[in-house]
Amino acid sequence: MIAKSLRDNRRALAWWSAGICAFLAVYMSVYGSVRENPETYSGIAMDKFPGPLKDLMGGFQDFQTGAGYLQSVVYQLFVPMLFIVCATLLANRIIAQPEESGTLELVVTLPVDRRRLVVERWAALVLSLLAVACVTLAVAWAVSVAVDMGVAFDRIAAAHTGVFLVALLFGTVALTVGAATGRKMLASAVVGVWVVTGYLVVTIGRSVDAIAWLKWLSPFHYYAEGRPLYDGLPVGDYLVLLAATAVLALTAVLAFDRRDVGV
Amino acid sequence: MTAVVQAEGLTKYYGRRRGLEDLTLDIQPGEIFGYLGPNGAGKTTTIRLLLDVIRPTRGLVRVLGGDPRDPAIRSRIGYLPGELALEGRERAGEYLRFLGRIRGGVAASRIDELAERFEADLSVQMRKLSKGNKQKIGLIQAFMHEPEFLILDEPTGGLDPLVQQEFLALLREVRKSGRTVLMSSHVLAEVESVSDRVGIVRDGRLVAVEDVAALREKAxxxxxxxxxxxxxxxxxxxxxxxxxxxxxxxxxxxxxxxxxxxxxxxxxxxxxxxxxxxxPDLEEIFLTYYSEEEGHRDRQESA
Missing domain, CATH: 3.30.70.2470 (Protein-tyrosine phosphatase receptor IA-2 ectodomain)
Structure with a gap:
């Protein structure tokens, strides 16, 4: 089952890896010119994103240092979002998409326990995302060395691990909604709403007291606030992400085991 | 001998919509059972209940002496869905081999033999298969592991007459080897030539179970x-x-x-x-065969 899911995913995985790598290469290679003209580029960045928009982009602190640039341009918004979209699309292939297209009906009549079916396909999702994460990490590291960013490998790896965990969490959210309802649009919508509100809460919402407590519900809080690029692996925060993922995956298994398929 | 299918008071509601009401039915080993009814009568609902795709609202269902929820029971069943969906870039042959592995191993020669009988091209990507060719792949996967019990939902839909003949021949071989078949259809002619008994379902209720010979006399x-x-x-x-x-x-x-x-x-x-x-088409059988029962019920209701 796992091998089959991985084989089915291979084309998508190749494209996503290639896409994210291309993004990393293009954006990170600009760093060379940023470092040479720090004032200009910081200024441009500040002008381009005034006030709240700047908050939204993570504040652009120390844009001209390697870690700052990497955080603002790569790990703040774009790469996590690309990963989350990739994870959600792959997760929808586990239950909701085959259920809507009708291919799941034959699969659930096979001599495979439904709980095992969900667990194995989820495991394939984990491995798929891990593959994309490893490939893109290697490229990120290579480019950072090439343009002499001066960020240690373990810091980049720590940030990348966070991206992987956040994407896996949202992928598992999609799986759980799909496993419980069999509806792809609903699963994607839940992920979308959670991503957007979660992200807003930890960026713009940080200064608004009334909603500041919501950050505890935002996966991004456990990802970016630990500042992995500066301080290394935030073990506690990442464990929270993992635990939440495990609870969601278990919910998916139980929900799918209980319900009618394809009605 | 335990019955292959034992259903008692089997009922399924989708929310408030009735799918199947109070089905009580036994299918014996070695029997070919034709399951007839117009579209939407509850045939597919029954079949999905037998395979644990959906769960009964109430009532009891046992298949091959066990609960269809048990994967070991399902490994002894071959199933052709009514609306078989096959998609993706994967080639039909690869998919069949995958299904064979999950079902505990099917020899490649067995798949090739069936493909030859149905004249199915296994090297085609599944998304490019026509409806009839999908149906052939569906039949191959249902028959290939030589299951004790075959459940076929509208098996002849989309097949051309020659392949239909081959399918009926295969069914006769299955009967000869003592295995059991449940096949649904909305056309009597399709099932009467091979079935031993026929059940007729309408509006979610099993209205009659008859020997084919007896039904033909009444038709x-x-x-x-x-x-x-x-x-x-x-x-x-x-x-x-x-x-x-x-x-x-x-x-x-x-x-x-x-x-x-x-x-x-x-x-x-x-x-x-x-x-x-x-x-005779099914509608006419309904009109005559059940007009009496209907009249009876109407009188009771008006009384």
């Missing part, structure tokens, strides 16, 4: 006779089993309820140039 047939000269209407009036009689010159049209014996003997007194006997 209504539309008959048209043409003679070489005009015939007197009186010769055909009042014959047992003859209804809706219309005599127009040299032509006689009627429907026959049961045996056509009396009509044939009456016609034999004239020179018959042409005879048409239309296969």
């Amino acid at each position: 209504v047939r539309r008959i048209e006779l043409h003679f070489d000269a005009p015939v007197p209407a009186a010769d055909f009036q009042g014959l047992p089993g003859v209804r809706d009689l219309r005599v127009e010159g040299a032509g006689v049209r009627c429907t026959i309820d049961g045996r056509p014996d009396a009509l044939v003997k009456a016609a034999a007194r004239h020179t018959v140039v042409h005879l048409v006997s239309a296969e």
